[in-house]
Ligand SMILES: Nc1nc2c(c(=O)[nH]1)N[C@H]1C(S)=C(S)[C@@H](COP(=O)(O)OP(=O)(O)OC[C@H]3O[C@@H](n4cnc5c(=O)[nH]c(N)nc54)[C@H](O)[C@@H]3O)O[C@H]1N2
Ligand SMILES: Nc1nc2c(c(=O)[nH]1)N[C@H]1C(S)=C(S)[C@@H](COP(=O)(O)OP(=O)(O)OC[C@H]3O[C@@H](n4cnc5c(=O)[nH]c(N)nc54)[C@H](O)[C@@H]3O)O[C@H]1N2
Ligand code: SF4
């Protein structure tokens with residue numbers, strides 16, 4: 291007889307925070323389904339949820355620390371491994387200086403409660419300024435815009451999708467990604483609902499994506515020209531008289547921006563007619579887009595990865611914000627609104643800062659103490675004082691996820707000491723001297739520290755670990771605390787007490803403390819433990835001006851900073867070559883960046899790692915469907931199968947990121963059997979958004995060549 295039990299928790303694989311119902315027998319997962327009683331996701335899950343089981347059971351997932359030796363990988367006990375790591379770090383820093391040890395924090399850290407609440411101890415104990423994270427190949431522009439305008443890098447407004455009548459999506463594909471900087475489960479239904487209440491969904495994307503198919507309207511745009519479209523839109527908003535006409539509605543939030551009238555001339559010269567040819571969107575269409583956006587009862591303009599990780603990502607995200615602001619869509623129902631999470635991340639962290647320091651080799655600005663990821667390889671490969679000789683990689687796979695992965699591969703290969711905190715021997719951790727593997731997501735307590743802060747509806751949910759971890763396994767937060775203890779013996783008494791309390795009671799102790807300081811008296815640990823499906827805290831509410839973190843409670847438009855970037859816009863587009871083939875990325879609902887390809891049910895079927903291109907482009911290049919094509923960029927080349935489809939705009943090609951598991955030494959057998967090639971062997975570490983150092987992986991110039999008939 292199977293002793294069937296049911297456990298409710300939140301899926302931690304992407305940002306959507308779906309509630310799952312896990313049936314198990316105390317030791318093994320029997321099934322994973324959507325939790326119909328979860329107030330946030332109401333039963334929705336995507337195909338990845340079941341990968342939580344695959345990950346948990348994966349025989350390739352490391353259960354013990356391992357060390358690389360001349361005879362291959364060798365298992366270590368935890369105390370031995372932690373001691374070796376601490377000694378390795380100490381001797382490296384002693385010999386080469388504190389900053390010779392770099393650290394990279396990858397994306398899964400933000401999905402991990404323990405890591406979110408304790409990584410600060412690891413960072414403090416390393417005392418190194420050489421910090422990097424996935425933020426600078428992702429949402430960095432969002433943080434900077436929010437820091438400037440609202441006074442805090444995490445005071446980020448999200449689309450009120452549940453109530454909007456008009457959603458303009460620029461460079462986001464929530465039907466594949468399940469949404470980003472917009473935590474919203476079941477976007478397919480939400481977009482359907484907008485249309486169902488006579489609203490409209492408009493998508494601007496170089497590819498007719500899953501989201502575009504589900505939208506009311508889709509426009510192709512040439513990659514990395516969004517800044518021109520947005521400038522023209524801002525101009526049109528004034529030209530069509532929407533700012534003045536709507537004074538009554540738009541002035542509540544807009545009145546908080548002291549120098550708002552200066553926005554009228556911000557985009558001078560960028561008319562719809564002037565940008566039509568380069569963007570590929572006709573002037574009359576741009577004018578209509580603006581008119582419909584402004585006339586809608588409620589509306590929101592939302593831009594995501596397609597806009598964030600390109601040459602003008604920061605300026606584009608700024609323009610998206612000001613377009614919402616001047617049209618009266620900020621902090622209004624159905625517009626762009628601020629979430630109010632039970633664990634108040636804004637009031638528990640610093641506001642952020644930009645360009646306090648610059649990286650040694652490329653002089654790129656830091657943000658909040660992190661240098662851009664594009665700087666990492668040069669910091670390893672360029673000799674001189676401060677050269678990176680050691681590296682800690684926590685929950686990241688930058689060889690596959692950052693531009694010019696081959697160069698980083700070389701940099702990592704020549705390090706004196708490298709540590710990975712990771713489940714797998716993958717493209718990055720294969721360079722490590724020691725790998726420290728944490729427990730699986732089903733073995734840890736969870737409360738979504740990060741994504742409740744971006745949720746389109748306020749909720750709170752806590753799930754204890756489903757399975758108790760084995761005595762010889764460690765949590766990420768335990769690894770962190772153990773390393774901090776060994777490396778930072780001189781920490782202050784306060785820090786030592788906090789570390790001891792965390793070690794003794796687990797990160798849920800910190801969560802409980804945080805909730806007590808939060809805005810909802812009804813959300814306590816006790817209440818969360820009783821309400822296993824989560825607590826509904828209601829729709830998003832208006833938050834301004836109280837929610838502004840600037841002392842004067844005003845929105846600071848920082849116009850001069852952004853206006854200065856217009857010179858670069860003019861320069862780049864002065865001699866624009868619209869014949870150049872451009873490369874963009876792509877996500878698929880059954881992938882998750884680089885690390886879920888070892889789940890058979892997620893990789894089965896036809897290869898998804900293909901080069902998509904339009905039939906006209908294929909014909910021009912002499913390429914037919916299914917052929918092997920060599921794609922080359924400034925930094926490298928890869929061979930990949932052509933998939934001819936009119937989903938793509940002519941002149942644009944698309945390859946998904948996160949593949950390329952054929953590198954020597956990887957030990958993820960299913961992923962290796964579906965290796966694919968890495969998009970980031972083509973993306974260029976010198977192609978960046980110069981305003982902030984964010985990587986520009988969309989709009990990379992490439993050439994094509996047929997390899998086989
Ligand atoms: N060209 C191109 N490149 C991109 C993107 C793109 O759109 N195009 N997208 C970018 C984006 S948005 C992101 S966020 C980055 C992601 O970049 P990274 O964060 O560098 O890479 P991931 O593929 O998420 O790898 C996560 C690693 O963490 C491990 N892991 C998973 N969960 C845990 C955990 O709980 N603890 C620990 N210790 N390890 C864990 C996995 O085994 C895996 O090795 O990639 C970026 N790269
Ligand atoms: N299934 C799945 N879900 C995921 C992930 C995953 O890898 N797989 N990754 C997670 C992570 S870490 C993140 S950050 C989010 C990202 O979430 P999204 O931003 O929604 O994801 P993308 O699919 O990268 O969407 C970017 C879109 O921009 C388009 N695009 C490319 N270049 C341009 C351009 O120059 N202009 C415009 N207008 N559009 C452009 C692309 O065609 C694509 O449709 O997804 C998360 N969810
Ligand atoms: S959409 Fe995201 S959170 Fe929801 S089940 Fe899929 S991976 Fe998990």
Ligand SMILES: [Mo]
Nearest residue numbers: 397424428429
């Ligand atoms: Mo991301």
